Amino acid sequence: MEFFDTRIVRGRRISIVVDNSKVEEISESIFQGVAVRALVDGAWGFVRSDSIEDLERSIERACGIARAIGGREILNLAESERGLSCRVPVKKDPSSVSLEEKVDLVREIERAARLPGISSTRVFYTDILTETEYSSSDGASLRSSVTRTGFGISAVAMRSGLLQSSSEIRAGVCGLELIEREDPFELARRAARTALDLLDARVPEGGRFPVVLDQELGGVFIHEAVGHAAEGDIVLEGGSILQGRVGEQIGSELVTVKDDPSLMHYGHYPFDDEGSAARETVLVENGILRSYLHTRETAGRLGGSPRNARAQGYNRPIVRMSNTYLANGDWSLEEIFEEMRDGVYLIGSRGGQVNTAEGIFQFNARRGYLVRKGEISELIRDVSLSGQTLSILKGVRAVADDLRFNSGGCGKGGQVVPVGDGAPHILIEEAVVGGAG
Numbered sequence: 001m002e003f004f005d006t007r008i009v010r011g012r013r014i015s016i017v018v019d020n021s022k023v024e025e026i027s028e029s030i031f032q033g034v035a036v037r038a039l040v041d042g043a044w045g046f047v048r049s050d051s052i053e054d055l056e057r058s059i060e061r062a063c064g065i066a067r068a069i070g071g072r073e074i075l076n077l078a079e080s081e082r083g084l085s086c087r088v089p090v091k092k093d094p095s096s097v098s099l100e101e102k103v104d105l106v107r108e109i110e111r112a113a114r115l116p117g118i119s120s121t122r123v124f125y126t127d128i129l130t131e132t133e134y135s136s137s138d139g140a141s142l143r144s145s146v147t148r149t150g151f152g153i154s155a156v157a158m159r160s161g162l163l164q165s166s167s168e169i170r171a172g173v174c175g176l177e178l179i180e181r182e183d184p185f186e187l188a189r190r191a192a193r194t195a196l197d198l199l200d201a202r203v204p205e206g207g208r209f210p211v212v213l214d215q216e217l218g219g220v221f222i223h224e225a226v227g228h229a230a231e232g233d234i235v236l237e238g239g240s241i242l243q244g245r246v247g248e249q250i251g252s253e254l255v256t257v258k259d260d261p262s263l264m265h266y267g268h269y270p271f272d273d274e275g276s277a278a279r280e281t282v283l284v285e286n287g288i289l290r291s292y293l294h295t296r297e298t299a300g301r302l303g304g305s306p307r308n309a310r311a312q313g314y315n316r317p318i319v320r321m322s323n324t325y326l327a328n329g330d331w332s333l334e335e336i337f338e339e340m341r342d343g344v345y346l347i348g349s350r351g352g353q354v355n356t357a358e359g360i361f362q363f364n365a366r367r368g369y370l371v372r373k374g375e376i377s378e379l380i381r382d383v384s385l386s387g388q389t390l391s392i393l394k395g396v397r398a399v400a401d402d403l404r405f406n407s408g409g410c411g412k413g414g415q416v417v418p419v420g421d422g423a424p425h426i427l428i429e430e431a432v433v434g435g436a437g
Contacts, residue, residue, distance in 0.1 A: 003077060004038040004059050005136035007273060008052050009314045013128040014094070016103055018110040020120055026103060033314035038062035039077070043069035048314050078299035080306045083271020083278060087145040088264075090175030094127035094149055097176060105179070106151075113155045113188035117196050119163075120156035123188070127175070132273075140275040148266065148418060149178045150407065153188045157195035164198035164381060166191045166366060171407035171418070173268045198367060201381040204433070210343030211385065211431045212336055215404035217365055218326060218423030220349040223410070224363070225389040226257055227324040227421070229356040230283045230291075231308075232298030234319070241359030241389060242289060250289045251393030254329055257284040259293055259308065261322030265420030266407035273317035274309040281307065283324075287393070295319050312415035321410060325422035329399025336398050336427045338374040344433050345369040345376060346385055354389075362386040362434075384434035395429035 010032040017025040036058040038045045045065030047058050094102075102125060110123040127149040134142045150171025157164050168187040172178050213221065229240045242250065261269050261278035269278055274296050282290050292302060295309040298319055310320035331339075348366030355361070368383045369376045405422035 002038070002040050002063075003137055004036065004062060005134065005140070005274065006055055006059065007035045007311075007314060008133040009033055009035070009130065011128060011130040014099065014102065014126065016106045016125045017122070018106050019122045021110065023103065023107070026099065028099065031313070034058060035311065035314035035316065036062045037316070038066045039075065040066035041070050042073050042075040043067075045069065046316050075297060076300045077296040078294070078304070078306050080274065080276035080296055081279065082140055083142055083275055085143040086270035088147065088173055088268070088270070090147050090177070092176040092180075094147065094175050095129070109151070109153060109184045109188050112185040113153055113192045115189065115192040115196065117157050117159070118155050118192050119158040122154045123151065125151045134271070134273070134275045136275060142271055142275050144270045146173060146269065147175055148173055149175055151178075151184055153184065153191045155188070155192040155195045157192070157199050159199045162199060164195050166194035166198065169407065171266050173264055173266060194367065197379060198381045201367065201379040203382045204344070204368070204370065204380045206432070206434045208430050209433050210340045211428045211433060212340060212343065212345045212371070213385070213423070213426045213428065214345070214347045215402065215423050215425065216348045216406050217346050217363065217385070218426045219406050219421035220352075220363060221361070221392070222257055222326045222423055223321065223324050223419065223421035224352070224354045225359075225361045226283065226393070227259065227293075227321045228354065229359070229389065230293055231319040231321070232292045232294040232302055232304070234356055235292055236298060236301060239357045241356060242292070245289050246291065248289055249287050250390055251284060251287040252396040253287045254396050254399045255284055255287050255393055256282070256327040257324070258282050258327060259321055259324045261307065263323045263420070265323040265405045265422070267322035267324075267419040269310070269322065272307055272309045273311045274306065276307045276309065278322070279305070279307050281305065293319050293321065310417050312417055315415050318413050318415070320412065320417050321419050323405065323420035323422070325403065325405065325420075326399065326424065326426065328401045328403045328424050331398045331400045333400050333402060333425050336400055336425055337371055337376070339398055340371060340427055341374055343371050344380075344383070345371050346383065346433075352384070359389040360387070361389060386432045386434060392428055392431060395431070396426060397429050398427035400425035
């Protein structure tokens with residue numbers, strides 16, 4: 001089988017950073033390039049270039065590389081539903097506002113975070129327009145134009161040598177309507193107030209407790225521990241706890257996990273970087289593993305529907321998530337705390353790590369609260385969550401009806417792509433909460 005495709009990527013990016021009242025970065029960049037792949041006799045050849053001229057020569061080079069590799073098993077790419085060309089609309093185009101106005105806006109947001117007791121502040125802003133032209137030897141010819149805008153605030157409070165920080169980040173597939181929708185000034189003050197409050201919070205004793213995860217930490221858990229383990233290339237490499245488990249009950253009947261690039265969250269795309277249409281994939285349905293995420297290659301090897309081939313810029317596309325989330329349940333948050341009675345409520349994420357092969361994880365929460373008799377009580381800090389992925393999934397006792405998405409960048413294979421992850425509040429029967437003990 002011989003196949004080739006080309007992906008021309010053009011765009012512009014603006015980045016502004018204000019650190020402790022000082023403008024640290026103002027950059028405006030234009031980028032363009034092309035990625036060319038060729039599949040010949042079961043081997044891939046890949047060429048990328050900053051020049052979009054002479055595509056025929058790039059295709060010939062990619063074919064030559066594939067032939068030189070050669071000698072591999074015959075690889076059949078799965079058929080995919082072809083996407084549609086699309087320009088994602090924005091309500092307030094970032095290009096309609098001058099760079100000077102954007103710098104002034106970022107300065108004002110940073111000033112809002114400088115409450116008494118705050119020792120350090122940092123604010124970033126970015127907007128990026130990406131235009132993609134995709135074509136392939138099997139007849140695809142697609143175009144897309146997507147604008148993404150985002151900002152983030154971090155604040156650090158210090159007292160007697162103790163440092164505590166908090167941050168708020170918002171981003172979306174949109175224009176400057178994001179600023180009007182999210183109120184960055186109130187978010188800046190919230191980040192500062194949280195950092196100050198954490199100075200008076202205590203570090204809890206570690207142990208095993210019933211746990212409620214908020215939407216951010218729940219979304220991070222679903223993304224890191226479930227989503228990555230469901231990526232077809234990781235499964236093929238033998239690096240996933242979910243390998244060979246399609247059709248098995250891997251979690252509570254309350255757990256349904258989906259990945260959906262058609263949703264207008266930060267991981268949205270009209271078609272993936274192989275031209276496949278943006279469609280929902282049900283990964284877990286009522287606790288049963290139903291599918292993995294795929295490129296055309298991994299779907300050809302494992303079966304399934306390809307719609308998750310993604311690349312940063314004009315790099316090589318690999319299996320990536322888009323908007324990955326735990327679906328809503330039917331519990332109210334009040335009912336969840338009443339059900340838990342006594343335990344720990346964990347909020348936000350400060351990063352962590354996951355081993356998809358062994359199915360173990362550890363995440364750091366931004367903050368937490370002790371819960372006594374169904375009521376939220378004292379604030380706690382420096383707290384983490386760890387456990388075994390399948391045990392946690394099977395220990396889900398209640399899922400709220402308040403799904404919320406968060407935005408971020410996901411790194412894999414040296415590439416970072418925009419993603420959304422989401423969850424409602426989740427009650428877990430028991431998990432390891434790290435603290436002072």
